Amino acid sequence: MVYLARLFGKITTALSIFLMILLCVPITYEAVARAFGAPTIWVFETTLYGFIFLGFLGNALAVKSGAHFRVTLMTERFPSTKPYFDLFAHIMTLLFAILIITAGGYFVWYSYSSHILSATLLEIPLWIPQLAIPLGGLGLFLQTLVMVITGEQFRDVHMAGE
Numbered sequence: 001m002v003y004l005a006r007l008f009g010k011i012t013t014a015l016s017i018f019l020m021i022l023l024c025v026p027i028t029y030e031a032v033a034r035a036f037g038a039p040t041i042w043v044f045e046t047t048l049y050g051f052i053f054l055g056f057l058g059n060a061l062a063v064k065s066g067a068h069f070r071v072t073l074m075t076e077r078f079p080s081t082k083p084y085f086d087l088f089a090h091i092m093t094l095l096f097a098i099l100i101i102t103a104g105g106y107f108v109w110y111s112y113s114s115h116i117l118s119a120t121l122l123e124i125p126l127w128i129p130q131l132a133i134p135l136g137g138l139g140l141f142l143q144t145l146v147m148v149i150t151g152e153q154f155r156d157v158h159m160a161g162e
Contacts, residue, residue, distance in 0.1 A: 002149055005142035009060030015111040016057040034127050041121050056136025060143040063093070086132045090148050097141035104133025 030043035062068045070089065075082040110116075112127040146152070 002146050005146045009064060009139055009143045009146070012057040012059070013061040014134070016054050016061065019050050019054040023047055023054070040160065044122050045118065045122055045124065048078070049124070052129050053132040056132040059136045060139035063140060063143040063147070068093075087148075090144055092097045093144045094141060094148070095135045097144060100137030100139065104130065104135075104137055108134060 014123040026040075026043045026047055030040055033040055070120055075085050107125045107130045111125065111130055116126045
């Protein structure tokens with residue numbers, strides 16, 4: 001199970017990085033097209049959806065690398081309590097991920113079953129960009145679960161000298 005969870009995290013991380021690189025193409029195209037007086041109708045909406053996926057799919061990498069938001073005041077003042085605060089943070093992250101998965105899943109289901117489309121010329125079914133929410137929540141949940149099972153600790157990427 002740990003292998004599959006890590007694999008899912010690696011896949012979502014790779015997709016997130018790929019999207020980051022890929023999004024340079026339409027944005028550059030739009031800039032050039034505008035310079036020649038021919039702006040597009042599709043770049044803003046599609047890149048916005050791409051950025052949404054990029055952000056949510058990067059959840060697993062953010063947890064693994066320690067880049068998620070954390071308050072470290074108590075662990076800095078009382079270093080001996082760090083394992084307990086880390087466990088508490090893992091549990092809260094798992095609960096938050098479940099909330100994201102269920103709420104995001106509801107949005108996807110509602111938009112899909114109600115045939116809701118974007119209010120633009122492209123009329124993209126909204127369940128497609130909303131799918132990023134439960135997928136990102138799943139990545140967050142699985143990576144946090146891996147950390148709990150394996151005993152991995154949060155790395156603080158913001159500490160000097162590390």
